[in-house]
Amino acid sequence: MTAPRPRPRERVLTMHGIGKRFGAVRALSDVDFWVDEGEVVALVGDNGAGKSTLVKILAGVYTADAGVIEFDGSPVRLQSPADAQELGIATVFQDLALCDNLDVVANLWLGRELVSGRRLDEVEMEQRTWTLLRELAAKLPSVRVPVASLSGGQRQTVAIARSLIGDPRVVILDEPTAALGVAQTAEVLNLIERLRERGHGVILISHNMADVMAVADRAVVLRLGRNNGEYDIADITTETLIAAITGATADVPARPAPAPEQITPGRIIPLPTDRPRRRPRAQDLDG
Numbered sequence: 516m517t518a519p520r521p522r523p524r525e526r527v528l529t530m531h532g533i534g535k536r537f538g539a540v541r542a543l544s545d546v547d548f549w550v551d552e553g554e555v556v557a558l559v560g561d562n563g564a565g566k567s568t569l570v571k572i573l574a575g576v577y578t579a580d581a582g583v584i585e586f587d588g589s590p591v592r593l594q595s596p597a598d599a600q601e602l603g604i605a606t607v608f609q610d611l612a613l614c615d616n617l618d619v620v621a622n623l624w625l626g627r628e629l630v631s632g633r634r635l636d637e638v639e640m641e642q643r644t645w646t647l648l649r650e651l652a653a654k655l656p657s658v659r660v661p662v663a664s665l666s667g668g669q670r671q672t673v674a675i676a677r678s679l680i681g682d683p684r685v686v687i688l689d690e691p692t693a694a695l696g697v698a699q700t701a702e703v704l705n706l707i708e709r710l711r712e713r714g715h716g717v718i719l720i721s722h723n724m725a726d727v728m729a730v731a732d733r734a735v736v737l738r739l740g741r742n743n744g745e746y747d748i749a750d751i752t753t754e755t756l757i758a759a760i761t762g763a764t765a766d767v768p769a770r771p772a773p774a775p776e777q778i779t780p781g782r783i784i785p786l787p788t789d790r791p792r793r794r795p796r797a798q799d800l801d802g
Protein backbone atom coordinates (compact mmCIF):
# COMPACT_ATOMS: atom_id res chain seq x y z
CA MET A 516 0.00 0.00 0.00
CA THR A 517 1.38 3.40 -0.87
CA ALA A 518 0.80 6.23 1.54
CA PRO A 519 -1.46 8.97 0.22
CA ARG A 520 0.69 11.79 -1.03
CA PRO A 521 0.01 14.77 1.23
CA ARG A 522 -0.84 17.93 -0.62
CA PRO A 523 1.90 20.55 -0.59
CA ARG A 524 1.60 22.91 2.28
CA GLU A 525 0.88 26.54 1.80
CA ARG A 526 3.29 29.18 2.98
CA VAL A 527 1.43 31.26 5.54
CA LEU A 528 3.96 33.75 6.71
CA THR A 529 7.32 35.03 5.51
CA MET A 530 9.66 37.56 7.09
CA HIS A 531 12.44 39.00 4.90
CA GLY A 532 15.40 41.01 6.12
CA ILE A 533 13.89 41.97 9.45
CA GLY A 534 15.83 44.54 11.48
CA LYS A 535 15.05 45.99 14.89
CA ARG A 536 17.03 48.33 17.13
CA PHE A 537 16.37 49.41 20.68
CA GLY A 538 18.44 52.60 20.95
CA ALA A 539 22.03 51.47 20.51
CA VAL A 540 21.15 47.76 20.78
CA ARG A 541 20.72 46.02 17.47
CA ALA A 542 18.32 43.25 18.50
CA LEU A 543 17.74 41.88 14.97
CA SER A 544 19.70 42.28 11.74
CA ASP A 545 18.51 41.04 8.35
CA VAL A 546 16.57 38.08 9.75
CA ASP A 547 14.65 35.74 7.45
CA PHE A 548 11.95 33.44 8.77
CA TRP A 549 8.94 31.61 7.43
CA VAL A 550 6.26 29.15 8.47
CA ASP A 551 3.90 26.97 6.47
CA GLU A 552 0.48 25.68 7.41
CA GLY A 553 0.62 22.41 9.33
CA GLU A 554 4.26 22.94 10.26
CA VAL A 555 5.98 23.29 13.63
CA VAL A 556 9.00 25.59 13.41
CA ALA A 557 11.22 25.82 16.46
CA LEU A 558 12.84 29.20 17.00
CA VAL A 559 15.96 28.60 19.06
CA GLY A 560 18.93 30.60 20.27
CA ASP A 561 20.75 31.67 23.39
CA ASN A 562 19.45 34.34 25.74
CA GLY A 563 19.48 37.68 23.97
CA ALA A 564 19.56 36.08 20.51
CA GLY A 565 16.44 37.98 19.47
CA LYS A 566 13.74 35.29 19.64
CA SER A 567 11.27 37.26 21.71
CA THR A 568 11.84 40.40 19.66
CA LEU A 569 11.14 38.49 16.44
CA VAL A 570 7.88 36.99 17.68
CA LYS A 571 6.80 40.27 19.26
CA ILE A 572 7.12 41.81 15.80
CA LEU A 573 4.79 39.08 14.53
CA ALA A 574 2.45 39.67 17.45
CA GLY A 575 2.29 43.38 16.63
CA VAL A 576 3.89 44.35 19.94
CA TYR A 577 6.95 45.88 18.23
CA THR A 578 7.24 47.19 14.70
CA ALA A 579 10.30 46.25 12.65
CA ASP A 580 12.67 49.02 11.50
CA ALA A 581 13.56 47.12 8.35
CA GLY A 582 12.29 44.24 6.27
CA VAL A 583 9.06 42.92 4.88
CA ILE A 584 6.41 40.62 6.34
CA GLU A 585 4.18 38.71 3.97
CA PHE A 586 1.00 36.92 4.96
CA ASP A 587 -0.51 34.57 2.37
CA GLY A 588 1.90 36.06 -0.15
CA SER A 589 0.91 39.71 0.36
CA PRO A 590 2.93 42.30 2.28
CA VAL A 591 1.26 43.30 5.54
CA ARG A 592 1.80 45.94 8.20
CA LEU A 593 1.58 44.79 11.77
CA GLN A 594 1.21 48.00 13.75
CA SER A 595 -0.61 46.65 16.78
CA PRO A 596 -1.59 43.41 18.50
CA ALA A 597 -5.07 43.91 17.03
CA ASP A 598 -3.59 43.88 13.50
CA ALA A 599 -1.84 40.58 14.22
CA GLN A 600 -4.95 39.05 15.73
CA GLU A 601 -7.08 40.14 12.82
CA LEU A 602 -4.68 38.54 10.34
CA GLY A 603 -4.77 35.30 12.30
CA ILE A 604 -1.55 35.37 14.31
CA ALA A 605 -2.14 34.25 17.90
CA THR A 606 0.51 34.36 20.60
CA VAL A 607 0.71 32.49 23.88
CA PHE A 608 3.21 34.52 25.89
CA GLN A 609 5.27 32.89 28.57
CA ASP A 610 3.27 34.39 31.44
CA LEU A 611 0.07 32.93 29.85
CA ALA A 612 -1.94 35.98 31.00
CA LEU A 613 -4.76 33.89 32.44
CA CYS A 614 -7.23 35.26 34.97
CA ASP A 615 -6.66 32.94 37.92
CA ASN A 616 -9.97 33.62 39.62
CA LEU A 617 -12.04 32.90 36.50
CA ASP A 618 -12.96 29.44 35.30
CA VAL A 619 -11.75 27.78 32.10
CA VAL A 620 -14.76 28.83 30.01
CA ALA A 621 -14.51 32.45 31.13
CA ASN A 622 -10.80 32.53 30.34
CA LEU A 623 -11.30 31.10 26.87
CA TRP A 624 -13.98 33.58 25.90
CA LEU A 625 -12.71 36.62 27.78
CA GLY A 626 -13.33 39.68 25.62
CA ARG A 627 -15.06 37.57 22.96
CA GLU A 628 -18.02 36.33 25.01
CA LEU A 629 -20.95 34.82 23.16
CA VAL A 630 -24.26 36.44 23.96
CA SER A 631 -27.81 35.32 23.52
CA GLY A 632 -30.16 38.27 23.67
CA ARG A 633 -28.84 40.45 26.49
CA ARG A 634 -27.24 37.62 28.46
CA LEU A 635 -24.03 35.67 28.17
CA ASP A 636 -24.61 32.39 26.40
CA GLU A 637 -22.89 30.23 29.02
CA VAL A 638 -24.24 26.96 27.61
CA GLU A 639 -22.91 27.62 24.11
CA MET A 640 -19.54 28.81 25.41
CA GLU A 641 -19.21 25.74 27.61
CA GLN A 642 -20.16 23.38 24.79
CA ARG A 643 -17.72 24.97 22.39
CA THR A 644 -15.02 24.82 25.06
CA TRP A 645 -15.53 21.06 25.45
CA THR A 646 -15.55 20.58 21.67
CA LEU A 647 -12.25 22.43 21.35
CA LEU A 648 -10.67 20.55 24.25
CA ARG A 649 -11.80 17.25 22.75
CA GLU A 650 -10.28 18.19 19.40
CA LEU A 651 -7.05 18.93 21.19
CA ALA A 652 -7.31 15.68 23.13
CA ALA A 653 -6.75 17.83 26.19
CA LYS A 654 -7.48 16.46 29.63
CA LEU A 655 -9.11 18.85 32.07
CA PRO A 656 -11.14 17.72 35.07
CA SER A 657 -13.74 20.44 34.65
CA VAL A 658 -14.19 23.66 32.72
CA ARG A 659 -16.00 25.28 35.63
CA VAL A 660 -13.10 25.44 38.07
CA PRO A 661 -10.93 28.53 38.54
CA VAL A 662 -7.75 28.14 36.50
CA ALA A 663 -5.79 28.79 39.71
CA SER A 664 -6.67 25.22 40.74
CA LEU A 665 -5.17 23.65 37.59
CA SER A 666 -1.69 22.21 37.11
CA GLY A 667 0.95 24.02 35.07
CA GLY A 668 0.33 21.80 32.05
CA GLN A 669 -3.42 22.29 32.27
CA ARG A 670 -2.97 26.05 32.49
CA GLN A 671 -0.80 25.94 29.38
CA THR A 672 -3.58 23.91 27.73
CA VAL A 673 -6.13 26.58 28.63
CA ALA A 674 -3.89 29.35 27.29
CA ILE A 675 -3.33 27.47 24.02
CA ALA A 676 -7.05 26.67 23.69
CA ARG A 677 -7.86 30.33 24.25
CA SER A 678 -5.46 31.32 21.46
CA LEU A 679 -7.48 29.13 19.07
CA ILE A 680 -10.82 30.84 19.64
CA GLY A 681 -10.38 33.17 16.66
CA ASP A 682 -9.20 30.23 14.48
CA PRO A 683 -5.72 31.69 13.81
CA ARG A 684 -3.49 30.53 10.95
CA VAL A 685 -0.33 30.90 13.01
CA VAL A 686 0.11 30.10 16.70
CA ILE A 687 3.21 31.32 18.53
CA LEU A 688 4.18 29.53 21.73
CA ASP A 689 6.86 31.14 23.89
CA GLU A 690 8.61 28.48 26.01
CA PRO A 691 5.44 26.46 26.66
CA THR A 692 7.19 23.70 28.59
CA ALA A 693 9.73 25.78 30.51
CA ALA A 694 7.97 25.41 33.86
CA LEU A 695 6.61 21.88 33.41
CA GLY A 696 7.48 18.42 34.65
CA VAL A 697 7.92 15.38 32.42
CA ALA A 698 4.29 14.23 32.18
CA GLN A 699 2.93 17.73 31.69
CA THR A 700 5.56 18.43 29.06
CA ALA A 701 4.43 15.33 27.17
CA GLU A 702 0.84 16.61 27.29
CA VAL A 703 1.83 19.97 25.88
CA LEU A 704 3.91 18.34 23.12
CA ASN A 705 0.85 16.26 22.22
CA LEU A 706 -1.16 19.45 22.07
CA ILE A 707 1.38 20.96 19.66
CA GLU A 708 0.93 17.92 17.40
CA ARG A 709 -2.82 18.46 17.44
CA LEU A 710 -2.22 22.08 16.38
CA ARG A 711 -0.16 20.85 13.45
CA GLU A 712 -2.89 18.34 12.50
CA ARG A 713 -5.44 21.15 12.55
CA GLY A 714 -3.28 22.92 9.96
CA HIS A 715 -2.02 25.77 12.08
CA GLY A 716 1.50 26.98 11.48
CA VAL A 717 3.16 26.71 14.87
CA ILE A 718 6.16 28.77 15.98
CA LEU A 719 7.71 27.19 19.05
CA ILE A 720 10.28 29.11 21.06
CA SER A 721 12.13 26.64 23.25
CA HIS A 722 15.33 26.14 25.16
CA ASN A 723 14.63 22.44 25.49
CA MET A 724 16.37 20.58 22.68
CA ALA A 725 14.57 17.32 23.51
CA ASP A 726 11.23 19.07 22.97
CA VAL A 727 12.44 20.62 19.74
CA MET A 728 13.73 17.29 18.42
CA ALA A 729 10.50 15.55 19.46
CA VAL A 730 7.94 17.88 18.02
CA ALA A 731 9.38 20.33 15.47
CA ASP A 732 9.61 19.85 11.71
CA ARG A 733 12.18 22.57 11.27
CA ALA A 734 14.41 24.71 13.45
CA VAL A 735 15.55 28.26 12.85
CA VAL A 736 18.57 29.34 14.87
CA LEU A 737 19.18 32.94 15.86
CA ARG A 738 22.50 34.07 17.25
CA LEU A 739 23.27 37.64 18.28
CA GLY A 740 20.25 38.89 16.36
CA ARG A 741 21.10 37.14 13.08
CA ASN A 742 20.14 33.90 11.35
CA ASN A 743 22.64 31.19 12.20
CA GLY A 744 21.24 28.10 10.53
CA GLU A 745 17.94 26.59 9.48
CA TYR A 746 17.46 22.84 9.55
CA ASP A 747 14.99 20.07 8.86
CA ILE A 748 14.84 18.29 12.20
CA ALA A 749 14.85 14.88 10.52
CA ASP A 750 18.32 15.63 9.13
CA ILE A 751 20.10 16.69 12.30
CA THR A 752 21.02 15.77 15.84
CA THR A 753 20.79 17.85 19.00
CA GLU A 754 24.54 18.50 18.69
CA THR A 755 24.04 20.26 15.36
CA LEU A 756 21.52 22.58 16.93
CA ILE A 757 23.65 23.29 19.97
CA ALA A 758 26.65 24.06 17.76
CA ALA A 759 24.59 26.59 15.82
CA ILE A 760 23.16 28.13 18.99
CA THR A 761 26.53 28.52 20.68
CA GLY A 762 28.31 29.71 17.55
CA ALA A 763 30.53 26.65 17.09
CA THR A 764 29.10 26.75 13.59
CA ALA A 765 28.97 30.43 12.78
CA ASP A 766 27.74 32.61 9.95
CA VAL A 767 25.49 30.03 8.38
CA PRO A 768 23.39 32.02 5.97
CA ALA A 769 19.67 31.37 6.04
CA ARG A 770 18.39 29.31 3.16
CA PRO A 771 16.23 31.57 1.06
CA ALA A 772 12.58 30.77 1.62
CA PRO A 773 11.71 28.08 -0.95
CA ALA A 774 8.60 28.40 -3.05
CA PRO A 775 5.80 26.36 -1.45
CA GLU A 776 5.71 23.81 -4.28
CA GLN A 777 9.37 22.95 -3.66
CA ILE A 778 8.73 21.85 -0.13
CA THR A 779 9.22 18.14 0.36
CA PRO A 780 5.84 16.65 1.10
CA GLY A 781 5.54 13.87 3.60
CA ARG A 782 5.62 15.52 6.96
CA ILE A 783 1.88 15.48 7.54
CA ILE A 784 2.03 11.86 8.55
CA PRO A 785 0.14 10.68 11.62
CA LEU A 786 2.75 9.55 14.08
CA PRO A 787 2.47 6.77 16.62
CA THR A 788 2.25 8.08 20.15
CA ASP A 789 5.56 6.55 21.10
CA ARG A 790 7.14 8.07 18.06
CA PRO A 791 10.61 7.22 16.86
CA ARG A 792 13.15 9.94 17.42
CA ARG A 793 13.61 10.34 13.73
CA ARG A 794 10.52 11.40 11.87
CA PRO A 795 9.39 9.27 8.94
CA ARG A 796 10.08 10.98 5.64
CA ALA A 797 8.33 10.62 2.32
CA GLN A 798 11.07 8.37 0.95
CA ASP A 799 10.64 5.95 3.86
CA LEU A 800 7.04 5.41 2.93
CA ASP A 801 7.42 5.01 -0.81
CA GLY A 802 7.25 1.42 -2.08
Ligand SMILES: Nc1ncnc2c1ncn2[C@@H]1O[C@H](COP(=O)(O)OP(=O)(O)O)[C@@H](O)[C@H]1O
Nearest residue numbers: 537540542560561562563564565566567568569
Ligand atom coordinates in the same frame (compact mmCIF):
# COMPACT_ATOMS: atom_id res chain seq x y z
N1 LIG B 1 12.50 46.52 25.08
C1 LIG B 1 13.82 46.44 24.92
N2 LIG B 1 14.61 47.50 25.14
C2 LIG B 1 15.95 47.42 24.95
N3 LIG B 1 16.59 46.32 24.56
C3 LIG B 1 15.85 45.21 24.34
C4 LIG B 1 14.44 45.21 24.51
N4 LIG B 1 13.97 43.97 24.21
C5 LIG B 1 15.05 43.24 23.88
N5 LIG B 1 16.18 43.97 23.94
C6 LIG B 1 17.53 43.50 23.62
O1 LIG B 1 17.49 42.90 22.36
C7 LIG B 1 18.28 41.73 22.32
C8 LIG B 1 17.42 40.53 21.97
O2 LIG B 1 16.56 40.24 23.07
P1 LIG B 1 15.39 39.17 23.04
O3 LIG B 1 14.63 39.32 21.78
O4 LIG B 1 14.65 39.28 24.31
O5 LIG B 1 16.23 37.81 23.00
P2 LIG B 1 15.77 36.32 23.40
O6 LIG B 1 14.29 36.29 23.49
O7 LIG B 1 16.33 35.49 22.30
O8 LIG B 1 16.43 36.01 24.70
C9 LIG B 1 18.96 41.63 23.67
O9 LIG B 1 20.21 42.25 23.57
C10 LIG B 1 18.02 42.42 24.56
O10 LIG B 1 18.73 42.97 25.65
Ligand SMILES: [Mg+2]
Nearest residue numbers: 563566567568
Ligand atom coordinates in the same frame (compact mmCIF):
# COMPACT_ATOMS: atom_id res chain seq x y z
MG1 LIG C 1 13.05 35.81 25.09
